[in-house]
Amino acid sequence: MSELHKIIVDTDTGGDDAAALILAVRSPSVELLGVTVAAGNVCLEQAAKNALSALEAAGSDVKVYTGATKPFSGEERETFSVYGSDGMGDAGIVNPKRTPEKEYAIDFILKTVKENPGQIEIFALGPATNVALAIQKDRETMKKVKRIWSMGTAGFGPGNATPVAEFNVYKDAEAYSVMLGLGVPVTVIGLDMDDEPTWVSEAEWHKMLGGQGLQPFIAKATGKLLQFKKGNGIDAVDLPDAVAMACLVWDDFVTETVKCYGSCITAKGETHGLVIFYKEGFTYDSMPKIGQANVSVVTKAKKDEFVSRLNEILAKG
Numbered sequence: 001m002s003e004l005h006k007i008i009v010d011t012d013t014g015g016d017d018a019a020a021l022i023l024a025v026r027s028p029s030v031e032l033l034g035v036t037v038a039a040g041n042v043c044l045e046q047a048a049k050n051a052l053s054a055l056e057a058a059g060s061d062v063k064v065y066t067g068a069t070k071p072f073s074g075e076e077r078e079t080f081s082v083y084g085s086d087g088m089g090d091a092g093i094v095n096p097k098r099t100p101e102k103e104y105a106i107d108f109i110l111k112t113v114k115e116n117p118g119q120i121e122i123f124a125l126g127p128a129t130n131v132a133l134a135i136q137k138d139r140e141t142m143k144k145v146k147r148i149w150s151m152g153t154a155g156f157g158p159g160n161a162t163p164v165a166e167f168n169v170y171k172d173a174e175a176y177s178v179m180l181g182l183g184v185p186v187t188v189i190g191l192d193m194d195d196e197p198t199w200v201s202e203a204e205w206h207k208m209l210g211g212q213g214l215q216p217f218i219a220k221a222t223g224k225l226l227q228f229k230k231g232n233g234i235d236a237v238d239l240p241d242a243v244a245m246a247c248l249v250w251d252d253f254v255t256e257t258v259k260c261y262g263s264c265i266t267a268k269g270e271t272h273g274l275v276i277f278y279k280e281g282f283t284y285d286s287m288p289k290i291g292q293a294n295v296s297v298v299t300k301a302k303k304d305e306f307v308s309r310l311n312e313i314l315a316k317g
Contacts, residue, residue, distance in 0.1 A: 005248060006031045006119050007149075008109060010067075011241075012040025012126030012168075013050035014083040015221035019242035019310065020125055020151075021051065022214060025058040026313050027249035032060070033112055033120070036105035038068040040126040040171055042087035047126075050087050052096035057217050064098075067105030068129035072136075072175035073266075084224035091220035109134045110141050117144040123248065124150045124179070125241045127168050132175035135182055147185045151244035152176060153262070153275040155190020155297060165273030166191045169264060173273045177264040180275075186295045188262065188275075189247050194240035197303035202226065202235040204307060212315040239310075246306060247298055256300035259293040 007030055011017045024030050035055065037047040044066055051064045070076060084090035101108070109130065113120045122145055124131055135142045152168040153176075154160075161170035169176045180186065200208070205226055209219040222237045229236060247254050260277040278284065280293040 003029065003251070004031060005029055005121050006033055006116060007121045007123050007248075008034050008036060008112060009123045009125060010036045010038065010130050011047065011051060012038055012042065013047040013054065014041035014081060014087040015089060015218070015225060016239040016241040017041070017125050018050060018054035018088065018221050019218050019239050020245035021054045022058045022218070023242060023245045023249050023310070023313065024123070025055065025060045025062070026316070029251065030249055032062050034108055035062060035064045036067050036109060036130050037064060038105070038126055038129045039070065040168065041081045041083060044069045046087055048100045049094050049096055052098050052100070053088070053094045056096055056098065057214055064100045065103055065105040065108045066100045068133060071127065071172040072129050072132045072178065073172070082225050082228045083222065088221040089223040089225070091223055093217060093220050105130050106134045106137055110138050113141050113144050118146055120145055121147045121149060123245065124148060124152065125244065127172035128152065128175040128179045129172045132172070132178040135178055139182070142182060143184060145184045147187060148179065148182075149244065149248055150179070150186060150188050151241050153188055153190045155188070155192035156277065156299070157190065157192030159273070160191060161273060162270070164271055169275055170273030173264055173266045176275070177266050180262050180264055180294055183294070186262075187247070187257070188295050188297045189244035190297065191240060193298055193301060193303070194238050194243050195303070196236075198243050198306040199236035199238050200307055202230070205237055208311065208314070211311075214314040215311060218314055242310060243306060246309070247301065250309065252302070254298050254301050256298070257296040258299050260295050260297050261291040261293050262295040263291070
């Protein structure tokens with residue numbers, strides 16, 4: 001029997017977040033307690049609508065809570081959504097019947113952790129703003145979080161917001177730094193885990209578009225992404241948030257992690273948003289002492305199985 005994960009998903013809901021939410025909803029090893037949203041891929045209101053639409057498509061009535069409208073530091077960093085203006089492919093699939101709860105996302109997170117000390121896992125699919133705000137408001141309660149999962153950083157590879165920084169961290173590096181400094185276990189799934197073996201080819205995307213269950217929903221949600229990728233010479237769609245969620249919901253998916261001390265660069269300049277990973281047990285000539293390991297970085301997984309396993313779940317409707 002797989003371990004039951006009681007999780008809160010924190011998201012800025014674009015097309016890949018939607019796929020990740022569906023994986024969480026459909027997993028027998030996950031009890032999804034709520035979804036909190038922050039601005040990131042799209043504005044807060046749109047992110048909430050997107051989350052509700054994905055949940056409703058999956059037949060879930062899990063509640064959605066709105067949080068941060070701007071980064072932790074208050075400083076906006078210009079980026080653009082590769083998922084279209086609505087974050088879901090501009091395909092007319094965002095028509096939720098429900099609305100977000102009135103309770104503030106940060107209050108929901110803190111209340112849930114207080115009521116379930118040592119049991120709650122937070123899965124941060126977007127910028128870590130809501131997590132950082134919760135830490136700022138009540139650090140002692142947040143220390144009772146069982147684990148934080150993060151789709152963030154470039155891992156040990158290149159970034160996508162800049163050559164060295166991944167979008168989620170770049171969007172709110174200050175929040176990511178606060179999260180890393182909390183002291184609870186953090187599992188990081190970096191952008192380097194979202195490489196070619198996990199990509200949905202254009203041919204496979206077209207099959208999904210005419211496919212079964214929720215396959216057309218995710219295909220439509222990522223249509224603008226496919227256009228963007230093709231414009232950059234890549235005939236495929238990548239789903240980093242869904243790959244990250246697979247690391248939790250499929251207990252056999254991850255095959256290697258590395259313990260590290262993670263340090264996030266918050267200073268302005270070319271390295272803003274870079275997360276440096278100092279490997280535990282490795283001696284660095286210029287710095288014999290580094291901080292205690294605060295993250296486990298996923299470095300290997302059964303990537304070749306990702307697309308087929310995802311499609312099998314989506315096809316069930």
